[in-house]
Amino acid sequence: MQYMLLSVFFPVVAGISLLVGKEIKNRKILLITTGTFLAVTSILIMLAVCLSGESIYTLFSLTDRLPILFKMDGVSVVFAVMAAIIFSGAGVFSFEYMKHEEKEKRFYGFYLIVFGILIALCFAGNLITFYLFYEMLTLSSFPLVLHNRSREAVMAGLKYLFYSLCGAYMVLFGLYFVERYGNTLTFSAGGVISAQVAADHGEFLLFAAFFMILGFGVKAGMFPLHAWLVAAHPAAPAPASAVFSAMIVKVGVLGIIRVVYYIFGASFLRGSWVQTVWLTLTLLTVFMGSMLAYREPVLKKRLAYSTISQISYILFGLAVMNGEGVTGSLLHVLCHGFIKAVLFLCVGAVIYQTGKTRADELRGIGKEMPLLMICYTIVSLGLIGIPPMGGFVSKWHLAIGALSSGIPVFDWLGPVILLVSALLTAGYLLPITIQGFFPVEDYDYGALQKKEPSPLMTVPVLLLTLLSVLIGLMPEEVIRYLTQIIEKIV
Amino acid sequence: MIMLIILIPILTGILIPLIPFKKRIHMEIFLETMVIINSVLVWYMLVHHSESIFTLANFTGNLSVSFKIDGMSMVFGGLVSALWPLATLYAFEYMTKEEHEKTFFMFYTMTYGVTLGIAMAANLLTMYFFYELLTLVTVPLVMHTLTREAILASRKYLYYSLGGAAFAFIGLIFVIIYGSTTNFVLGGVLEPEKIGDRTNILLLIYVIAFVGFGVKAALCPFNSWLPDAGVAPTPVTALLHAVAVVKSGAFAIIRLTYYSFGTEFIKGTWAQNVVMAVVMFTIIYGCSRAVKETHLKRRLAYSTISNLSYILFGVTIMTPLGLVGALTHLVFHAVMKIASFFCAGAVMYQTDRHYVHELDGMGYRMPCVFGIFTVSSLALMGVPGLAGFVSKWNLASAAVESGNTLACWGIVCLLISALLTAIYMMTIVVRAFFPGKDFDVSTLAGIKDPSWKMLVPLFVFTIFIIGFGLFSETIVKFFSDVAAGVY
Numbered sequence: 001m002q003y004m005l006l007s008v009f010f011p012v013v014a015g016i017s018l019l020v021g022k023e024i025k026n027r028k029i030l031l032i033t034t035g036t037f038l039a040v041t042s043i044l045i046m047l048a049v050c051l052s053g054e055s056i057y058t059l060f061s062l063t064d065r066l067p068i069l070f071k072m073d074g075v076s077v078v079f080a081v082m083a084a085i086i087f088s089g090a091g092v093f094s095f096e097y098m099k100h101e102e103k104e105k106r107f108y109g110f111y112l113i114v115f116g117i118l119i120a121l122c123f124a125g126n127l128i129t130f131y132l133f134y135e136m137l138t139l140s141s142f143p144l145v146l147h148n149r150s151r152e153a154v155m156a157g158l159k160y161l162f163y164s165l166c167g168a169y170m171v172l173f174g175l176y177f178v179e180r181y182g183n184t185l186t187f188s189a190g191g192v193i194s195a196q197v198a199a200d201h202g203e204f205l206l207f208a209a210f211f212m213i214l215g216f217g218v219k220a221g222m223f224p225l226h227a228w229l230v231a232a233h234p235a236a237p238a239p240a241s242a243v244f245s246a247m248i249v250k251v252g253v254l255g256i257i258r259v260v261y262y263i264f265g266a267s268f269l270r271g272s273w274v275q276t277v278w279l280t281l282t283l284l285t286v287f288m289g290s291m292l293a294y295r296e297p298v299l300k301k302r303l304a305y306s307t308i309s310q311i312s313y314i315l316f317g318l319a320v321m322n323g324e325g326v327t328g329s330l331l332h333v334l335c336h337g338f339i340k341a342v343l344f345l346c347v348g349a350v351i352y353q354t355g356k357t358r359a360d361e362l363r364g365i366g367k368e369m370p371l372l373m374i375c376y377t378i379v380s381l382g383l384i385g386i387p388p389m390g391g392f393v394s395k396w397h398l399a400i401g402a403l404s405s406g407i408p409v410f411d412w413l414g415p416v417i418l419l420v421s422a423l424l425t426a427g428y429l430l431p432i433t434i435q436g437f438f439p440v441e442d443y444d445y446g447a448l449q450k451k452e453p454s455p456l457m458t459v460p461v462l463l464l465t466l467l468s469v470l471i472g473l474m475p476e477e478v479i480r481y482l483t484q485i486i487e488k489i490v
Numbered sequence: 491m492i493m494l495i496i497l498i499p500i501l502t503g504i505l506i507p508l509i510p511f512k513k514r515i516h517m518e519i520f521l522e523t524m525v526i527i528n529s530v531l532v533w534y535m536l537v538h539h540s541e542s543i544f545t546l547a548n549f550t551g552n553l554s555v556s557f558k559i560d561g562m563s564m565v566f567g568g569l570v571s572a573l574w575p576l577a578t579l580y581a582f583e584y585m586t587k588e589e590h591e592k593t594f595f596m597f598y599t600m601t602y603g604v605t606l607g608i609a610m611a612a613n614l615l616t617m618y619f620f621y622e623l624l625t626l627v628t629v630p631l632v633m634h635t636l637t638r639e640a641i642l643a644s645r646k647y648l649y650y651s652l653g654g655a656a657f658a659f660i661g662l663i664f665v666i667i668y669g670s671t672t673n674f675v676l677g678g679v680l681e682p683e684k685i686g687d688r689t690n691i692l693l694l695i696y697v698i699a700f701v702g703f704g705v706k707a708a709l710c711p712f713n714s715w716l717p718d719a720g721v722a723p724t725p726v727t728a729l730l731h732a733v734a735v736v737k738s739g740a741f742a743i744i745r746l747t748y749y750s751f752g753t754e755f756i757k758g759t760w761a762q763n764v765v766m767a768v769v770m771f772t773i774i775y776g777c778s779r780a781v782k783e784t785h786l787k788r789r790l791a792y793s794t795i796s797n798l799s800y801i802l803f804g805v806t807i808m809t810p811l812g813l814v815g816a817l818t819h820l821v822f823h824a825v826m827k828i829a830s831f832f833c834a835g836a837v838m839y840q841t842d843r844h845y846v847h848e849l850d851g852m853g854y855r856m857p858c859v860f861g862i863f864t865v866s867s868l869a870l871m872g873v874p875g876l877a878g879f880v881s882k883w884n885l886a887s888a889a890v891e892s893g894n895t896l897a898c899w900g901i902v903c904l905l906i907s908a909l910l911t912a913i914y915m916m917t918i919v920v921r922a923f924f925p926g927k928d929f930d931v932s933t934l935a936g937i938k939d940p941s942w943k944m945l946v947p948l949f950v951f952t953i954f955i956i957g958f959g960l961f962s963e964t965i966v967k968f969f970s971d972v973a974a975g976v977y
Contacts, residue, residue: 063880064963132874139873146920149927158920165871165912169905172872176886176901 003048004057004070007080008120011041015112018105027104031095034108038091038115045084045119049077056125065179068132071125071187074485075330079254080122082334085467086246086341087115089460093345094239096456097352101237107147113140114243121251126185127175127263130255131168134219138164141248144240145232156228156235163228167218171255174212177204178263187258189488191265198268205264210274212259220252221308222315223285230292233304234357238348241300245307246341250333253314261489266321278319279410283417285312290424297358299347302428303340309421310336310383316414317398323483323490325401328394330482331475335390338468339379343429345461346376353451359432366436368451371458373436375465380429382468385422390471393479395422491535492544492557492610498528499603503596514591518582521595525575525602532571532606536564539977543612543673552671555619558612560674561972562749566741567609569821570734573828574602576947580832581725583943584839588723590634597630598725605734608741613672614662614750617742618655621706624738625651628730632722643718650715654705658742661699664692665750674745676975678752693761696751700765703746706739707802708795710772717783717791724835727787732794732827737820740801744816753808766806766896770903772799777910784846786834789914790827793870796907797823803900804885807892813973815885818966822877822958826869829951830915833863836940836948846918851929853922855937860922862948867915869955872908876959882908884966 014037024030049072058069091111098104117137124130138161146157179185181201182192193205218225229249233241260269269275289309296302314336317329349372350365351357366373382389395418402414452458471478502524511517539559546555559567581598585591604627607620625648633644666672669679685692705712716736720727730736747753756762776796783789801823804816836859837843837852853860869876882904889897939945958965971977 060960061963062874062960063883063966066883128874135873139868143924146924149924149929151926154920154924154926157924158917161916161920162909162913166909169908172886172908173901173905176883176890179887180890 003044004052004055004072004123005059007041007044007048008070008116008123010044011037011112011116011119014041015109015116018112019109024105030105030108034091034112035095037112038088041112041115041119042084042088045080048072048123049080062128062132066128066185067126068129069125069186070120070123070129072123073187074481075254075257076122078330078334078482078485079250080119082250082337083115083118083122083247086337086464087111087118087243089464090239090242090246090341090345093242093348093457093460094237096454097238097348100352101148103147107144107237107240110140110143111240111243114144114248118247118251121254126187127178127258128185130258131171131175134171134251134255135165135168137248137251138168141244144244145236147237147240148235150235153235156231160228160232163218163225167215167225167252170211170215170218174208174215174259177208181205182263187262189262191261191268192263193265193268205268206272206274209259209264209269210277213256213274213278216252216255216259217281217315218252220249220256220311220315221285221289222252222312223281223288226285226289226308229308230301230304233307234298234300238344238351241303242341242344242348245303245344246337249307249311250337253311253318253329253333256315256318260318260321266490270321275319275321275407279316279407279414282312282316282319283410283414285309286316286421287417290421290428294424294428296428297360299350299357299359299432300344302359303343303347306343306383306425306428307340309425310340313395313398313418313421316418317401320401320405320407320410320414321490322401322405323486324397324404326486326490327479327482328397328399328401330485331390331394331397331471331478334478335382335394335468335471338464338471339383339391342375342379342461342464342468343383345457345464346372349453349457349461352457353453362432363435364439366433367439368449369453371452372461373433375461377433378465379468380433382472383429384426388472390468390475393472393475492559493546495528495532495535496603496607496610498524498531499606500600503598503600503603506596506599507592517592517595521599522575522578522582525578525599528602529571529575532567535559536568539564553615553666554613555616556612556673557610557616558673559610561975561977562674562741562744563609564977565817565821565969565972566737567606569737569824570602570605570609573729573733573824576950577725577729577828579943580728580835580947581723583941584723584725584835587839588634593630594634594723597627600627601631601730601734605738608738613674614665614745615672617745618659618662621658621738621742622652622655624735625655628726628735631726631730632719634723634726635721637721640721643715643721647715647719650705650712654702654712657702657705658699658746659702661695661702661746661750664695668692669750674749676749678748678755679750680752680755692751693756693759696746696756697761697764699746700743701768703739703742704768704802707736707743707798708739708772708776709768709799709802710775710795713772713776713795716795717788720785720787720791724787724831724838727791728828728831728835731791732831733824736794736798737801737824740798740805740816740820743802744805744813747805747808748813757808762806762808763896766803766900769799769802769806770900772796773803773903773907777907777914780914781910783914785844786837786846786849786918787831787844789846790831790834793911793914794827796911797827797870800882800885800904800907803904804888807888807894807897809888809892810970810973811884811888811891814966814969815881815888817969817972818884818962819881821965822881825951825954825958826866826877829948829955830863830866830870832944832948832951833859833866836944839944840940841937846921849918849921851922851925851931851934852937853919855934856939858939858945859948860919862952863922864919865952865955867919869959870915871912874959875956877955877962878959880959880962880966
């Protein structure tokens with residue numbers, strides 16, 4: 001329990017102390033300090049995950065009916081472990097990458113704060129705690145977006161801020177109703193809406209549920225409020241984009257999981273208009289994201305569109321609301337997290353070493369940076385869903401879930417769109433590999449230089465790639481763990 | 491005893507130009523001491539109040555000038571008396587750059603007494619009397635700089651306020667005729683047998699009186715005096731046009747709705763829908779105008795317009811919970827808005843910059859001021875953990891609780907307004923802390939945080955913003971007691 005609190009507050013305090021502390025002249029000392037903070041936090045998270053069990057801890061009460069409390073359950077463990085891995089990996093990567101940016105100290109400060117708040121979101125035990133830290137996350141992560149202070153970056157930061165706040169207020173709207181009609185705000189598997197209330201105020205509550213899904217959907221890049229992702233990712237430094245794509249958008253997913261399965265309950269929403277609209281939105285987003293990614297020449301924007309589409313795979317699985325679908329979703333949370341972190345870090349390394357940002361400039365990149373581009377290729381295959389990569393397993397479960405759901409139209413439309421999107425994914429990720437390793441005949445091999453970056457960049461990328469492959473090779477263990485969670489909620 | 495706390499500030503104000511102070515510091519000490527003494531007295535009386543009514547003068551029949559301390563007086567009087575000493579301290583520093591200080595402090599201090607008069611008034615007539623007086627003593631403050639702009643603004647302020655009061659007066663007469671007494675009684679004083687079949691007329695009168703008092707609370711379409719009155723020195727805009735004067739309007743509406751007409755009479759009628767719709771419109775209107783406005787103080791003034799209507803929204807829900815929401819926002823908004831106004835004032839005082847686009851990069855030069863400005867912005871947006879969240883929570887849950895469909899749309903308005911608040915406040919914060927890449931830092935050379943006289947009030951307000959946000963249980967419990975008529 002104390003580890004739960006420590007793993008939340010230690011990084012936040014560390015980050016604040018970096019922000020307000022004196023300028024550190026020696027870069028090495030700054031890196032060592034930050035590295036220590038990151039390592040300690042990760043250890044604390046692991047300790048919290050291993051030792052806390054299913055404990056509940058109330059920090060204090062905002063008002064008499066709004067306690068701020070932390071609680072650990074299966075979903076928290078999945079998200080927290082993933083956050084620890086990705087933040088450490090991207091953090092180490094940034095030690096090299098941030099060399100060419102200014103104001104490093106500020107970056108690391110906010111990075112640590114975001115880390116802590118993210119962990120708080122994983123451990124949040126009720127909706128109000130979740131909402132509190134959700135707002136905090138927005139406020140502490142937008143400085144990462146506008147880090148380099150170019151006009152474009154500032155605009156992107158503001159866009160991110162206002163989109164996210166808009167989502168947060170939609171959530172708040174639902175929250176008022178949940179607080180009034182629900183038994184409690186504490187996350188309880190199966191929901192907190194009693195049958196009596198559901199019968200009396202069903203219509204209102206469905207509206208509230210819809211707004212909450214839409215609101216958290218903003219962070220998850222769900223159509224129609226997805227545009228911030230495309231602006232924010234290219235503007236942010238690469239390690240920030242990596243954690244944004246891999247973790248911060250997942251907070252939207254976590255929020256939706258909490259709202260749908262732990263507040264309203266799947267049985268309340270199943271078969272309602274909310275489910276239908278939600279399914280439509282996710283499928284629309286899946287297709288639209290892939291399509292736009294396919295047409296986008298700027299690499300980071302392409303990956304941002306890809307994130308939009310892939311996150312909606314996850315949301316689709318959640319919207320199907322059966323065991324298989326949710327299994328697929330949670331698996332895809334993990335797979336996509338590691339894969340997208342690797343993709344963004346690879347692109348970041350390319351930008352760092354060569355300054356190239358567009359896909360068509362990357363001819364021969366595989367010859368220049370073979371190790372990174374091999375990682376890139378492996379995870380790309382994973383994202384497309386080619387066996388035996390992780391992506392295959394998760395998409396398999398998603399498709400099975402949809403087919404067995406028995407929801408009219410969507411049971412066949414869903415898998416079809418997922419497949420089309422997979423094809424598009426291949427279309428937007430693989431050309432870079434092909435160009436990179438097989439530059440056509442007129443390529444000037446004489447000008448080729450080895451540009452493999454330092455181990456600070458390659459090692460995290462390699463490790464994350466390894467993880468994404470491992471999930472694909474041994475999904476049984478993961479699925480067994482996920483099944484324990486899902487049995488309770490579906 | 492009640493007369494004492496009203497008279498001390500008024501007499502102090504009158505004495506200021508009469509006493510020949512040798513040095514400015516002597517006047518400061520004299521004034522601050524008197525204000526603090528009075529605030530202490532007020533708090534003493536609020537804690538040890540008695541139920542009895544003190545009648546100063548009796549006119550014909552049941553018309554009298556009398557005072558009484560009840561729950562509402564405790565809230566408003568307590569708020570005003572807590573803020574005044576701090577605002578006075580701030581004003582000492584701010585006014586060094588302005589002329590005619592003595593006149594300024596004279597009227598500034600007199601306003602304190604008059605506002606307390608409104609808070610302690612026991613019946614509509616007394617409140618009306620002090621309400622008019624408030625207009626008269628604050629006009630010179632708006633006019634203070636004597637520029638053409640200021641004179642026009644003060645004239646506008648005068649006409650709007652007097653006009654509004656005239657409408658309110660109509661309400662007063664009807665309450666006298668149809669009520670059992672003019673004294674404030676929670677639940678209303680109208681007598682059904684006197685009303686007979688004239689319900690609709692009385693509802694119309696209620697709407698008229700609501701709008702009349704609403705002029706001071708900057709209800710749309712009678713709001714334009716408030717941004718214009720921003721030409722006054724910042725202590726006036728901050729304390730009077732974000733708290734004392736405008737909240738007197740809201741306070742008067744609460745008295746009118748809950749203590750004179752009574753919610754039972756109005757709830758569920760067309761009158762409730764009309765006033766609620768106007769209030770909801772004002773919420774959105776104020777925010778949208780604030781987003782468009784580039785003058786810092788005017789932007790905050792528009793923000794005040796929308797936030798005042800939050801309070802009125804709580805009032806128009808017409809349930810005890812609605813009143814709790816209104817009172818919470820009345821107090822919490824006061825602290826948040828006065829903090830942001832004082833920050834704006836500090837910037838104007840230190841740098842003479844008035845427009846939003848002139849604030850690039852100032853966050854590094856004035857870290858305290860802009861740090862506090864950020865906190866107050868976040869609070870106004872309603873970030874959990876700060877004061878604004880609690881008050882919005884109370885308002886919204888009252889709206890949900892009431893089961894009124896229009897009130898549920900009101901929640902939507904509140905949330906849209908919160909988003910707009912984020913837009914107009916956060917753009918300033920981002921500007922201040924993240925100026926563009928090619929920004930030349932040397933243009934800000936020599937700018938620094940103001941002296942302790944300005945910073946102390948700011949820090950106190952920040953503590954309150956955070957404290958109210960985290961530990962609101964006690965104070966909200968107190969508001970619930972007030973709304974339930976315990977005091």
